[in-house]
Amino acid sequence: MWKSVVAGAVLLCSATAVSQEITADDVIRKAMDNYRGLTSHGQMSMTIHRQDWQREMAMNTWTEGDKRTLVRVTAPAKDAGNGTLSVDGNMWTYSPKVNRVIKVPASMMSQNWMGSDFSNKDVSKDTDIIDQYQHQLVGNYEQDGHHVFVIQSIPHEEAAVVWGKEVLHIRDDWVILEHQFWDQDDTRVKTLRTLEIREMDGRNVATVIRMGKEDATDEWTEVRTTLVDFDIELPENLFTLSNLRNPR
Amino acid sequence: MNLTWRLAWRNLWRHSRRTWLTVGAMVFCNVLLIFLISLQLGSYQMMIDNSLAAYTGHVQIQHRGYLEQQRMRQSIPEISALADELRTTLGQGDVAARGMAFALASSRERSFGVLLSGVQASYEPGVSTFPGLIRQGRYLNPGDSEHIVVGAVLAQNLKVGLGDEITFIGSGRDGSFAAGVAVVVGILESGMEEIDRSVAQVPLAWFQQMFSMGEGGHAVVVRLPGLEQVPAALATAWTLVEKSPDLVVHDWDAMQPGLRQAIASDMASGWFMYAVLIILVAFSVLNTQLMSVLERTREFGVMLALGMRPVQLARLIGMETLLMSGLGMALGVALGSVLTWYLSVAGFAYPGMEELGAKFNMPGRMYPEVSLLSLLWGPAVVFLGGLLAAVYPALRLLRLVPVAAMRAA
Structure with missing residues (x-):
């Protein structure tokens, strides 16, 4: 019995030791850097699952720094060419059917993106969470030989955020295992779970992630990353409206 | 007509002016109630029709x-x-x-x-x-x-x-x-x-x-042309969608639940006003009957001495009130129905209402709803209130002692 108490104490000490070395802000920062890199280019497929139907699409994504993201749909043929550009918290969407670029108003950022369970804000992969939230390390555990940090992020008073809090489980190789979204009544609304992690371009990447609403278990959206390159040279005009309209 | 009824009827007209005044109060109250209730129900009808006509349909x-x-x-x-x-x-x-x-x-x-x-x-x-x-x-x-x-x-x-x-x-x-x-x-x-x-x-x-x-x-x-056709149309629509289990038929109440609630709350505030009106009339009946009992104390004493039982006297007062209230109700309903029937045909408009209606593409006049409910509800309650008001004067008679009553002033 003493053994287990001692072991527990040691474990506790080591846990606090680790958490003292690194702050919650650092963990979030590193996790964001890990999945965005300085620049990145990825190919992914998205599966939207509903009770009575399912739909798949494929897309290319590019990111640069914290605030620039471009998503372009490549399949199915009916939707190919549709794109979404996000720069500094602003978002535009382009559709070849009407050959027009439309700015997505701020009031629509929490609306779903093209019928999926991801919001426009989720798709812009904005790193607002870094500076608009107060982060706190609320726990940690071991999993598959990795240390996992549990971080609770509460938005600042003045932040324009719909969530009451977000809880992230981040592994010590900076892969986000779970990202929970809680509303202001402290109920969990949706959760982004990592289902598969693989090494790609020298980093561990969450290759299969699934966003699911808490109140409807048969409705989810899965994003499968088939290819990703980090820290590559991107054309200068990639994140511009004219490129959104006329891709080169 | 038996004797007591005849007695009650004659007693009423011993003070015809007083009786007419009380009956007049009842008639006025009844006409007012019929008019207001019909108008209220009519305006609900209009409110529902206008709201549904905008977009939702019936x-x-x-x-x-x-x-x-x-x-x-x-x-x-x-x-x-x-x-x-x-x-x-x-x-x-x-x-x-x-x-x-x-x-x-x-x-x-x-x-x-x-x-x-x-x-x-x-x-x-x-x-x-x-x-x-x-x-x-x-x-x-x-x-x-x-x-x-x-x-x-x-x-x-x-x-x-x-x-x-x-x-x-x-x-x-x-x-x-x-x-x-x-x-x-x-x-x-x-x-x-x-x-x-x-x-x-x-x-x-x-x-x-x-x-x-x-x-x-x-x-x-x-x-639909009106709310009356809703149940039939609902049934017809249901038979059409019977073969497709995914489809359902909704009536307006399911689609705009706020409408019925708004009406219910308006109705509640309306009834409060009507209750005040009815209580005032009931007190006027109480006043009349109490006075007529008090001034006839000596007469009642004589009748008791002659062998009439107190219960019969109380019944006499009850009959008098019944006759008076019945008269008030009959005249009130007659006058009230003529008035609201005329308005329900000719329509009724507040100043400025027709311009407002034209602006919102809505009917410019409202039509009071003439129904058994709107015609009889108010008068029936006034009638009952009047009868209730006679209970106290009638009860007083039960305690009347013949000799003391005859000596009373």
Whole structure:
């Protein structure tokens, strides 16, 4: 019995030791850097699952720094060419059917993106969470030989955020295992779970992630990353409206 | 007529002026109640009709669950055919098919989220007052395709005028990207901010094509001549959708539950006023009967001495009140029905109401509802209140002692 108490104490000490070395802000920062890199280019497929139907699409994504993201749909043929550009918290969407670029108003950022369970804000992969939230390390555990940090992020008073809090489980190789979204009544609304992690371009990447609403278990959206390159040279005009309209 | 009734009747007319005054109070109260209740019920009828005529209609066929969740996929296949079938089967009222989708509307300068409706240009004016509220341009014509009618506030927000383009982006029924460009042909102004901010109507066929709806839509809307036809129309619609288990029929109460609640709360405040009126009349009856008992104390003493039982005396007072209240009710109902019947035919308008009605594409006069309920409810309560008021004077008689009563002043 003493053994287990001692072991527990040691474990506790080591846990606090680790958490003292690194702050919650650092963990979030590193996790964001890990999945965005300085620049990145990825190919992914998205599966939207509903009770009575399912739909798949494929897309290319590019990111640069914290605030620039471009998503372009490549399949199915009916939707190919549709794109979404996000720069500094602003978002535009382009559709070849009407050959027009439309700015997505701020009031629509929490609306779903093209019928999926991801919001426009989720798709812009904005790193607002870094500076608009107060982060706190609320726990940690071991999993598959990795240390996992549990971080609770509460938005600042003045932040324009719909969530009451977000809880992230981040592994010590900076892969986000779970990202929970809680509303202001402290109920969990949706959760982004990592289902598969693989090494790609020298980093561990969450290759299969699934966003699911808490109140409807048969409705989810899965994003499968088939290819990703980090820290590559991107054309200068990639994140511009004219490129959104006329891709080169 | 037996003796006691004759006695009661004659007693009433020993003070004809007093009796007439009390009866007059009852008649006045009854006429007022009949008029107010009929007007109130009539105005509810109008309130319901006006609210439903705006857009919702009396009855709608929808996909099961669409009312609560409003999901794109909860649609009705072959909706125009279903609407045609219902139109023929009903034989009265108007029927139109609609599709609804949430989309991002964008002009050159601004973007807003809107609920876009696909409507049948030839049938929509029958089920909704919106088409009659166009202030600039025109409503959709059956031949239109990439054309749109928007509310004035929405037009202002988007900074578009007649002939300008609005771009829409949303998701189709199959989850695909939906996009389209429509030219503004009409601007609708109802004066109600909420409506003017949200109305965006395009032809159903174009809507179906843009949102990959096939021949589908989301609601078959029925507008009937009046609320009385609702149950029959509901039944007819149900028989039509019997073969498709996914479809349901909703009546107006299910679609606009707030309407009945608003009426119930208004009704409650109305009844409070009526109660005050009825209590005042009851006190006037109490006053009359108490006076007539007190002034006849000596007479009652004599009658007791002659062998009449106190219970018979009390019954006498009861009969007098019954006769008086009955007279008040008969005259009140007669006068009240003539008045409200006239108004229900000729209509009734507050100053300025007709202009208001013209502006909102609504009827300019209101018609009190003449029904057994509106005619008899008020007078019946006044009648009962009068009888109740006679209980105290009658009870006093039970304790009357003959000798003391005869000596009373």
